[in-house]
Amino acid sequence: MRTLHHPAKKSLTLSRVLYAFSDPVRLSIVKSIAAHGEQPCGTFGLSVAKSTASHHFRVLREAGVIQMRPEGTQYINSLRRDDLDSRFPGLLDAVLRATGPI
């Protein structure tokens, strides 16, 4: 299986998206993509095991926050910005704008 499942825009739920955002590791993934653009899983410098990172990417993907596009041996991660903005206007921006303690 090379293609992972992504939920349709209309089936995104607020709870699930907020939950996906609510973990510091996942939040750092989201902020990194927002700041540096799309990137493969290995380039985030996460201080967790590979399998743990994979779990977090999965939570983000299944919540509809990120898109994972296979490219060679890796997956390129990007934000589903348009879908998020359309379903939850202002939410992603507010999360990205937040400063201070994580």
Place this chain on the structure above:
Amino acid sequence: MRTLHHPAKKSLTLSRVLYAFSDPVRLSIVKSIAAHGEQPCGTFGLSVAKSTASHHFRVLREAGVIQMRPEGTQYINSLRRDDLDSRFPGLLDAVLRATGPI
């Protein structure tokens, strides 16, 4: 003990606030206060046991989302709107504005 602990504005964290928002029961509490103003715990029509409701109010309070003010035998719940807006501009509004599936 009649006075419950509320975290200082500057010690609010994004993860904790997002986590507090990420539960459907808690989200309904927040939306109800936003829509109808401050109200005691008993008036939310939550379909969970009293002790469970108390747990959710506590999570919201300890995340800094709500303020619980004792008044007679009850606690009046209000949103810490100014604190939230100041620490996480646009976040509460985005959450309240969201429509569709919970």
Place this chain on the structure above:
DNA sequence: CCTATTGTTCTATAACATTAGAACAATGCG
């Protein structure tokens, strides 16, 4: 074909969350 790279999936474990019943505390009212 062999090997390295990249990331997933499987399995297990420890920590944490949700739920609710029962007991308790504080207040107000007769």
Place this chain on the structure above:
DNA sequence: CGCATTGTTCTAATGTTATAGAACAATAGG
């Protein structure tokens, strides 16, 4: 005071999540 009201806290059960090691799968490159 006695009692109802309101909500908390304690305890326990159940379920979920984060974590990581090991095995696996897909691809690229030699």
